[in-house]
Amino acid sequence: MGITFRLAWRNLWRHPRRTWLTISAMIFSNAVLVFMMSLQLGTYELMIGNTLQFLTGHMQVQAPGFKDDMKMRQVVNDIDALAETLRDQLKLEDITPRSSGFALLSSDSRSYGAQILGVDPEYERRVSIIPSLVKQGRFLDTREAPEIVIGEVLARNLKADLGDEVTLLGSGRDGSFAAAVATVVGIFHSGITDLDRGIAEVPIGFFDDVFYMQGAGHSVVLITPGFWMIEPYKVRVEELIEDDVVVHDWDALQPGLKQAIQADLSGAMIIYTVLVILVAFSVMNTQLMSVLERTHEFGVVMSLGVKPARLGWLVILETTLMGLGGLCLGAAAGGLITLWFSYNGFSFPGMDQMAAQFNLPQRFFPQVTLLSLCLGPTIVFIGSLLSSGYPALRLFWLRPVEAMRTV
């Protein structure tokens, strides 16, 4: 350990109370940042996951324009073959074809409009949680059977129960009249009213017959092994598909979700920035005082031949030591607090509205990740180092004789 390092370390403890106050400010802000970021990033992941796992998936292959204007005729031809090709080439099983149309559903006593999804029972389970949300009856199990699974609210509205028959009336792909009778085999409860009221799922083969799809469908839905894998998989899919179809990732399919996250993140960033600036000023104040009260000493060592750059480095080194202390203790404190909440959960007033909107639980459980643990404290550390630049730069204007006259 060099003398300069020892000098920097001992200089910090010339005024232990002042140093501890500054480090405490760092610890506090770092702990807050770790907790808030863990909570925020955990919530975003939950929001994204919960929203995408119903129907959207991580990405979809569609006909151009279908995303914005869901017309029956905007189809992906030979959709089963495309899904099979993608499964084969990507070595990924979580890929399913899907068809989509609108129909009037009629029971014995009532009629309601709903979106009808033609799904492959085998692969739908891999990309959507709706099959697992069937609370009464069962999910679809064959590709051709005239069966239907409806949401809980829709079932209530139709006064339909398991085993009841409902009639589908809609328009086919070619504009022809599409009509069929299907038996209710399952009723799902997602907790999202719009979904429970407006969605019904039928086997894709049955859908193909009723809506005269002729082997076409509307989207191939993919779930990648991880959220961070979406972009590379998207690139691969783009290479594999023909020019007559396009691939959209989740933020194109669910722009509202991304906007909600961005809006929340922007608000949080302002708070984080203020926090970091406050800490940076606290550090600058400490280091400026420290430099000013050592002016005479700096003059002496400069007269011995020490250059201002080396003294500036000493000030930076002192800040680095202080910053590292704040970083480690703050990250540890924040990590422990977050860990406690990750087991016991966290809620705040008004959270239920957001929870309902994004199908989130009533209590949040923040998750400590490397990113949430390191990002905030690292920014505070860098901010502190930058703030010590001014006190360090002042040394370059110091003249030994004048400095030594300072008491």
Next chain:
Amino acid sequence: MTAIRCINVCKTYHQGRDEIKALDHVDLAIDEGAFVCVSAPSGGGKTTLLNAIGGLDMPDSGEVWIGDTRIDQLNKGELAELRLRHIGFVFQAYNLIPVLTARENVEFVMEVRGVPSVERQKKSREILQEVGLEDLEGRRPAEMSGGQQQRVAVARAIVTDPSLVLADEPTANLDSKTSEGLMDLFAKLNKDHGTTFVISTHDRRVMAHARRLVKMLDGCIVEDIRQKGT
């Protein structure tokens, strides 16, 4: 060979509307290995002269030479390098770094010079032994007497083997016995190492040690005496 040359050096300070001539056309040449005292009453210009010789302060006019280098034309970095490599300073108020021990204070300058750790430790121990402080190397300045601190300051000044040591009233804060000991140490170092010493003082006992006595008054050299028997 000439160690220091001051040619027609002038330096003026301003105090409010008053103009104070700290150095008034000073001409001085000091040989290598000399042991010179510069004496003057307070405000007589001795500290200003030492500062000009040490490159701590720039003269308004004239030339200052250390060996073959004209230092009044050097920039801040070059002056710092010159001080680090060739000049040792001893101050009236010792000016040790309070958070470092005696040995660390001595080592610090060597570290700045880039001397390896092992060599630094060896040399600092030797030099502290030479100034009679081998038992106090682990003490911080606050744990030492004034005389001991000044010896550490001397050790710090000479540890890099400078060709020139500038001491500005080094005995001003010391009692007579300690002053005497310090001057004996300076004389010994001057003799053993051949280091040039320029000491500013108004202490007659200190002046008595010098082989050459330069007297100043109001920024001018008024007497330059070569003393015998010292």
